[in-house]
Amino acid sequence: MRHERDNARAKIDRAMMSVNLLGEFGISVDGRRIHSDLGRSGRKMAALLFAFPGRLYRRERIADLCWPELDPERSRAALNSALWRLRQILCQDPSSERGQNLRSIGSDIVLEPQSWLKVDSCVLAGTATLASDQIETSQMPCMKSIRSAIDLYDGQFLEAEDFDQFAAERERIHTCFVNLSTIALERYASAGAYPDAISICHKVLSFDPFHELFIRRLIALLFLNEQRAGALRFYEKWKSALRAEIGVDPMPNTARVGQQVRCCQSPTDFDEIRQIVFSSEDNGGA
The missing domain is CATH 1.10.10.10 (Winged helix-like DNA-binding domain superfamily/Winged helix DNA-binding domain)
Known part of the structure; x- marks a missing residue:
């Protein structure tokens, strides 16, 4: 990375x-x-x-x-x-x-x-705006530009500065990063490039480890990449960390994904897990 x-x-x-x-x-x-x-x-x-x-x-x-x-x-x-x-x-x-x-x-x-x-934050925000506009007009965003912008995200906007004037921009840029990451991982998953989609999930979670939408996507992607055991180990380890650090259990949708991966036995089950990657349903982080 x-x-x-x-x-x-x-x-x-x-x-x-x-x-x-x-x-x-x-x-x-x-x-x-x-x-x-x-x-x-x-x-x-x-x-x-x-x-x-x-x-x-x-x-x-x-x-x-x-x-x-x-x-x-x-x-x-x-x-x-x-x-x-x-x-x-x-x-x-x-x-x-x-x-x-x-x-x-x-x-x-x-x-x-x-x-x-x-300016890296301007490049990332501009790429996110362009990609969103292209999607709204049924155009295909440039994956090379999107991945380059994602790779620029080396931390939150001036993360060491405790300055009220930066708070809104910090949130805006992080949202742009998450939106670009969603576009990229969905494109990768659609093409069957699961390792690339997995790397995107890991990058988002490195900055926001309890973002449950991306936790669900990562579990599903690991399963689709023929890593069912790895997906279940990751889920159990993450669930333990959530309980230890936050004192809560996963959201119901997240727990359901873990159970689906554990019990998958049919093509229908497989398709349901694959759809998790493309779902925008987010119960939020812990």
Whole structure:
């Protein structure tokens, strides 16, 4: 999985500036990591601008959000210093024309989107929107783009930052990741590529281990991949972890899948288990 993620990042790193907001904050040019020297508050400011390219922010608003412990005069000075440092970072990409896309417009600040600047969360969200639009119009989404976007997800949006302004974006990006994962695993399962579908389930569960919809899908996929014993062992181990960590039993639909896999004896039983992979019914996690 790490190899796939690194390959996905290499595609957006090559000959451009890449900003990582999924997991830990990071900036690289042509695959070379850049030391930002922004400080924690400066990283929050930069993350706001990178996450929403083209959005206008009032200077006073950013200063209050990112340097709340400082008085107005000192927070404005800290903002100006952080903007200068960010512009120096942008200048490290030869295509940036000395960071001209970081602009001050009156009392507002905006980071304009550019073809040479790629932000992983924006790539993932854009891919999810495009795939959803294509499905609604009965078009076939590009699996290569979808898998590349999934592989970019290296953790929740700025997971180390306890910042209220990021909470909604964190949830939105995670939802985009889950939606893309659902599209991918259904396509893989339809083609009989069960190992690929299984790997997608494992990736989602690595970030949300008690997401029961994906637990049911994984149990069914392991069974379809002729791993009935493995499916049952996984279910029993997961059920024990759920009881130990949360103190509850699986949702009825999840328990039913385990029983179906254990008792499958006919083609009809097999087809019912296969349909679990494509079911959108979700009783939620624990």
